[in-house]
Amino acid sequence: MSKSLDMTRTDAWSISTDGEFLQATLKLSLDAEAVAARRQLYHDYLAATRTLRYLAQKALDPNDENLKAALQKHMQNLDRIKTWLVDPLLHPDQTHD
Amino acid sequence: MKQRILHLDDDPIFRQQVRDILSGGAYELASFHDPKGLWQSLEQGQEPAVVILDIFLDTPGEDGRNLAKQLRVRLPRSMIIMCSDLQDHRTVHACMARGADDFLFKGQDESHLRERIDAASHEYLRRCERALPQVQPELPHIAGQTARDLAERIPRLIQSALSAIHIKGETGTGKEVVADIFAARLDKKQPFIRVHCGTFPAGLIESELFGHVKGAFTGAQQNKVGLFEQANGGWIFLDEVATLSPTAQIALLRVLENQELRPVGATVSKKIVVRVLSATNEDLAQLVEAGTFRRDLWQRLCEAIIELPPLAERKAEIDELAPLFCGTMRGGPYELSAAALQVLKQYDWRHGNIRELRNCLRAMTEHAYGGVMSPSAIPAYIWTRIDDDAKLPRAETQSGKGQILIEWDPAAPIQFEVLSMRLLLGLIRSCFAASGHMTLRQLSKQLDIPRSTLSTRLHSLVRQGLIEGHDLKAMVNIQFEPTRSGANPDV
Structure with a gap:
């Protein structure tokens, strides 16, 4: 598997318990391709949050045919981030190596 | 006529957001989701005032950065604004390096986005005015016949x-x-x-x-x-x-x-x-x-x-140059009195020419009471040099006529060697009048005499009493060796 895909894998995380604490380590490749992919992910995150803010401010209908496809894409990006970054921390039992 | 704005972005929601921002009829906005549409529009319509480009495009083909580079060549006057959700230094720098005029962070509030697009539109109008064909625009720094001829x-x-x-x-x-x-x-x-x-x-x-x-x-x-x-x-x-x-x-x-x-x-x-x-x-x-x-x-x-030419050879231009500088200096405009102008025209300006004149005028502003610069404001070194020059021997040439006058005592016998030395002295004074103070090397070039020969003859001029050593040194940079008797001829 290419290093650039490390970020999409939960096994980038190493999570263990240390007494009453949870110890989480995130190992990220410094390979240029992997760095660029993380940068793109951050871009996607910003784009998604901006879009949601805009929809809320304008009270637009998320089911509007013109917006639906784009919104779905943004939501998928948020899901990717959730899977990779948030889930391992909130559900460490599913992330153990 | 409404200004035309082209917007390329693969995100329909941001395209709509820009439409909302620019609603009100001041602009004619055309939005595109891929570069192909943008190029087609450029072929057909008038020159856009502003092109807004998304950097990262999901659509196949070029991304916004490459497009910016091509558009910069194609549309030299149009304002190119790159935009992205990323706002880091690297992204902004990459855009500017490709010819973008501005960078917009998509996450900024709408009023800010509108202000930046309006500013770009004004800048486009300014560029158009600058680019209008003008009949030989008068440049502000052209003063003096030399500059006008050029x-x-x-x-x-x-x-x-x-x-x-x-x-x-x-x-x-x-x-x-x-x-x-x-x-x-x-x-x-x-x-x-x-x-x-x-x-x-x-x-x-x-x-x-x-x-x-x-x-x-x-x-x-x-x-x-x-x-x-x-x-x-x-x-x-x-x-x-x-x-x-x-x-x-x-x-x-x-x-x-x-x-x-x-x-x-x-x-x-x-x-x-x-x-x-x-x-x-x-x-x-x-x-x-x-x-x-x-x-x-x-x-x-x-x-x-x-x-x-050096300023010394076109002193008449000081009449135009000095007022130009006086009128544009900080704290001005200043006025140069007629008497001060006359004094400045006596100076040779050989160390810095027009720059030296400008610096001298700047120095004079320190003593410009009521905005008028009189002779009392002229720096001391200018006065000293003018005095020194006044003491120098007059050249025996009739400039412009190509003649050198050689005087001798009619009662004394005419000797070729003596006359040739007097001729040499006349030539030196002629060169000095034209070029100012010279090095031995410069003089030897001008007279086409080997340096060693010239040096020997210069010493002879002083030894024969045709000129005082210090007067000769005022024209030519030469060191005199002590004479055999131990006396230095230029003392």
């Missing part, structure tokens, strides 16, 4: 087939002003790149002038476009060209000869069309004779020569 000549030089023009003149005679006139008279689409040859370290000059490719040397982390390539299709101004190292001279000669360059580390050459304007305050012909400047490069650079 302002007439330079358009002819630009229109000619000349590919290299050299500006020759002492320091402070206005070489950079000539370059300014060149730049102002060029078609706005033609680049005019200024290079001060003395500012580059010897090892980097080739990389700066001709560019380099990634990995050509340690630290060359990416391709670099050289100054010559940037000037492609236009002019490059090589200031202080005499300071070029021998290696750089050879490289420059190759470019001028073949009109092609090879960036450092590249394997293939690139064809370019660049015309060269060069300048120096040194006499290139003398440097060629001395072997420090290549003869073939000198010949290539001097297809035509613009010669700027």
